[in-house]
Amino acid sequence: MSHSTPKFLTTLALLGAGLALAGVSHADGPPAAAACAGCHGADGNSTVTTFPKLAGQQQVYLLRELKDYKSGKRASEIMAPFMADLSEANLEELATWYAKQKPAPGVKGDPALLKLGKALYMNGNNKTDVPACASCHEDDGSGYKKFARVAGQHVEYTLEQFRLYASGKRSNGARVMQTVAERMTEQETRAVAEYMASMP
Ligand code: HEC
Ligand code: HEC
Known part of the structure; x- marks a missing residue:
C-alpha cells in the first residue's frame, strides 16, 4: 500500500478480500466480476446495505x-480503483452479466412509512412539484434502459445517493434526480426509499 492510500480504502479492500475468502465466489460471472463479489455479492445481490445491489439492474x-x-x-x-484496469469490453461484459442475474426479493420495513412511500412513488407530491417516480422507474420499480431499477435496493444506499444528488456531488446523469432530491423532505426520502426496498 502506498502512503497516499486513504486508510478507509485499505480497510475496505481488506474487507472485500475477507468476504471473498469467506467463500463468496463469483458464480459463473466474467473473470472481472471476481473483484466485485466481496462487496456486491457473488450474484450481484449485495448483503451490505451501503453497497448497491446490481442483480437485475x-x-x-x-x-x-x-x-x-x-x-x-x-x-x-x-469504486474508482476497481475500474482503473478494466477495458471498455470488460465494462460491457460486467454490465450485461449483472443485468441478467436474478434480483433477490425486497425487504419490508415500517408499514406506516411504506404507505407514504408508495403514495409518493406512484403520484409524487403536487405541492412541492416532485414528479411521480413511477413515471420513469416503472410502477414495479424495474426501470427501463437508462432509468435505473430501484426495486429491492438497500435503503442505506438510496439515502446516500439522495444526499449526493441534493448536494450536487452526483451529477453525471439526469438533472431531474438532483431536482427531485432537493425538493424532498428527509421523511419523504426515507419513506420512498423504504417503499422501493420493499418491492419484490
Ligand atoms: C470495496 C467495495 C466495492 C467493490 C470491490 C466494488 N464496488 Fe461497486 N460500489 C461500491 C460502492 C460503495 C458503491 C456506491 C458508490 C457511490 O456512491 O457512487 C458502488 C457502486 C457501484 C455501481 C453503481 C450501482 C448503481 O446502482 O448506481 C456499479 C455498477 C458497481 N458498483 C459495479 C462494480 C463492479 C463491476 C465492481 C468490480 C469490478 C465493483 N463495483 C467493485 C463498492 C464496491
Ligand atoms: C423524469 C424521469 C425521472 C423521475 C421522475 C425520477 N427519476 Fe430517478 N432516475 C432517473 C434517471 C434517468 C436515473 C439514472 C441515474 C441518473 O441519471 O443520475 C435515476 C436514478 C435514480 C436513483 C439512483 C439509482 C441507483 O441505483 O443509484 C434513485 C434512487 C432514483 N432515481 C429514485 C427516484 C425517486 C424516488 C423518484 C421519485 C421521487 C425518482 N427517482 C423520479 C429518472 C427519473
Whole structure:
C-alpha cells in the first residue's frame, strides 16, 4: 500500500478480500466480476446495505455508471480503483452479466412509512412539484434502459445517493434526480426509499 492510500480504502479492500475468502465466489460471472463479489455479492445481490445491489439492474444504466466511475464523471473513492484496469469490453461484459442475474426479493420495513412511500412513488407530491417516480422507474420499480431499477435496493444506499444528488456531488446523469432530491423532505426520502426496498 502506498502512503497516499486513504486508510478507509485499505480497510475496505481488506474487507472485500475477507468476504471473498469467506467463500463468496463469483458464480459463473466474467473473470472481472471476481473483484466485485466481496462487496456486491457473488450474484450481484449485495448483503451490505451501503453497497448497491446490481442483480437485475438495467444493462444500459449499469454500463453508463461504470464508464462514469472510470472517467471520474461519477465520483467514488471506493469504486474508482476497481475500474482503473478494466477495458471498455470488460465494462460491457460486467454490465450485461449483472443485468441478467436474478434480483433477490425486497425487504419490508415500517408499514406506516411504506404507505407514504408508495403514495409518493406512484403520484409524487403536487405541492412541492416532485414528479411521480413511477413515471420513469416503472410502477414495479424495474426501470427501463437508462432509468435505473430501484426495486429491492438497500435503503442505506438510496439515502446516500439522495444526499449526493441534493448536494450536487452526483451529477453525471439526469438533472431531474438532483431536482427531485432537493425538493424532498428527509421523511419523504426515507419513506420512498423504504417503499422501493420493499418491492419484490
Ligand atoms: C470495496 C467495495 C466495492 C467493490 C470491490 C466494488 N464496488 Fe461497486 N460500489 C461500491 C460502492 C460503495 C458503491 C456506491 C458508490 C457511490 O456512491 O457512487 C458502488 C457502486 C457501484 C455501481 C453503481 C450501482 C448503481 O446502482 O448506481 C456499479 C455498477 C458497481 N458498483 C459495479 C462494480 C463492479 C463491476 C465492481 C468490480 C469490478 C465493483 N463495483 C467493485 C463498492 C464496491
Ligand atoms: C423524469 C424521469 C425521472 C423521475 C421522475 C425520477 N427519476 Fe430517478 N432516475 C432517473 C434517471 C434517468 C436515473 C439514472 C441515474 C441518473 O441519471 O443520475 C435515476 C436514478 C435514480 C436513483 C439512483 C439509482 C441507483 O441505483 O443509484 C434513485 C434512487 C432514483 N432515481 C429514485 C427516484 C425517486 C424516488 C423518484 C421519485 C421521487 C425518482 N427517482 C423520479 C429518472 C427519473
